[in-house]
Amino acid sequence: MLLSLCFSTCSSELAFDFYAGSCPLVETMVKDTVRAASLHDPTVPGKLLRLLFHDCFVEGCDGSVLVQGNDTERSDPANASLGGFEVIEAAKNVVETFCPATVSCADILALAARDSVEFTGGPGIEIPTGRKDGKISLASNVRPNIVDTSFTLSQMKHIFSAKGLSFDDLVTLSGAHTIGSAHCSAFSERFKLDSKGKLKLIDTSLDRTYAAELTQQCGTSQAQMSVKVNNDPGTPFVFDNQYYQMLLAHKGLFQSDAVLLNNANSLKRVEEFANDKNSFFENWAEAFLKLASIQVKTEEDGEIRRSCSVING
Numbered sequence: 001m002l003l004s005l006c007f008s009t010c011s012s013e014l015a016f017d018f019y020a021g022s023c024p025l026v027e028t029m030v031k032d033t034v035r036a037a038s039l040h041d042p043t044v045p046g047k048l049l050r051l052l053f054h055d056c057f058v059e060g061c062d063g064s065v066l067v068q069g070n071d072t073e074r075s076d077p078a079n080a081s082l083g084g085f086e087v088i089e090a091a092k093n094v095v096e097t098f099c100p101a102t103v104s105c106a107d108i109l110a111l112a113a114r115d116s117v118e119f120t121g122g123p124g125i126e127i128p129t130g131r132k133d134g135k136i137s138l139a140s141n142v143r144p145n146i147v148d149t150s151f152t153l154s155q156m157k158h159i160f161s162a163k164g165l166s167f168d169d170l171v172t173l174s175g176a177h178t179i180g181s182a183h184c185s186a187f188s189e190r191f192k193l194d195s196k197g198k199l200k201l202i203d204t205s206l207d208r209t210y211a212a213e214l215t216q217q218c219g220t221s222q223a224q225m226s227v228k229v230n231n232d233p234g235t236p237f238v239f240d241n242q243y244y245q246m247l248l249a250h251k252g253l254f255q256s257d258a259v260l261l262n263n264a265n266s267l268k269r270v271e272e273f274a275n276d277k278n279s280f281f282e283n284w285a286e287a288f289l290k291l292a293s294i295q296v297k298t299e300e301d302g303e304i305r306r307s308c309s310v311i312n313g
């Protein structure tokens with residue numbers, strides 16, 4: 001299914017044929033790189049999709065999350081579990097060979113996240129390009145702009161709305177957790193350690209059998225907190241609507257997933273998406289486009305980075 005949508009949120013700086021003259025094969029080059037990397041390592045698509053989310057929420061979709069160094073966004077502990085950087089760098093290397101100093105890292109990341117969804121079974125979405133790479137990447141910008149699993153629904157709603165995303169978009173984009181994985185530490189607040197060092201369930205909204213599986217997978221000691229479990233216990237490598245079905249069965253991994261059941265409006269959406277994959281995909285295409293267009297940089301405040309991990313000197 002190919003969906004092409006552009007709503008009022010599409011920046012005037014972006015265009016569907018932005019590189020038509022300067023680098024007509026850029027989308028194929030990115031796609032081929034993401035495909036090869038994902039075939040080699042099936043955890044790549046989840047990593048790339050999350051990377052875009054963390055890029056766009058801090059300083060807009062400008063590749064700021066890709067910059068390496070002291071006190072950059074990437075160095076912040078909240079971004080410690082991000083991955084997929086090497087895939088973006090690999091795509092950039094290919095693109096630089098054929099179209100030097102032409103395509104931004106921000107565009108490469110947006111395209112790579114889009115391709116990741118399609119490769120795992122999600123909708124193919126046409127997205128506009130023309131993003132510029134940012135010249136600012138500060139660790140101190142991460143926490144105020146990124147949601148945490150401990151946030152309430154209204155805290156999440158607040159941050160999303162500051163990015164121009166609606167409450168519906170929050171429910172829809174949370175569907176990204178239909179793929180990928182998480183460290184046990186990411187949902188440890190739903191458990192506590194008993195006197196014997198064993199994990200005990202304290203969040204009773206979690207299905208008991210699922211909770212028991214999680215405690216088994218995560219092990220019993222704090223040292224095991226680096227173990228990873230699948231976000232969607234149903235179809236972890238398929239971009240589908242199972243995440244919503246799991247949510248309704250009280251098998252949403254994060255507390256931030258589970259709270260979507262606590263509000264009548266979000267619950268209605270969750271039920272709709274659980275029953276109707278096409279509806280989820282249509283809403284996803286629209287919400288993804290909005291996510292990938294947040295605060296796009298212009299010529300003056302952006303650049304085309306030569307290496308994605310370094311701001312041009």
Ligand code: HEM
Pocket residue numbers: 043045046047049050053081082083147148149150156170173174176177179180181182183184186231254256291
């Ligand atoms: C709504 C609030 C959200 C919260 C609190 C949240 C939180 C998290 C956390 C804690 C992880 C696990 C990280 C780890 O331990 O490795 C995770 C994974 C992931 N998140 Fe979210 N997330 C949210 C929304 C989103 C959105 C909007 C997207 C993308 C559109 C997204 C995409 C992903 C993906 C794909 C993974 C798997 C990453 C991997 O496999 O490496 N999340 N999220």
Ligand SMILES: [Ca+2]
Pocket residue numbers: 054055056057058059060061062063064065134
């Ligand atoms: Ca950014």
Ligand SMILES: [Ca+2]
Pocket residue numbers: 178179232234235236237238239240241242243
């Ligand atoms: Ca799935």
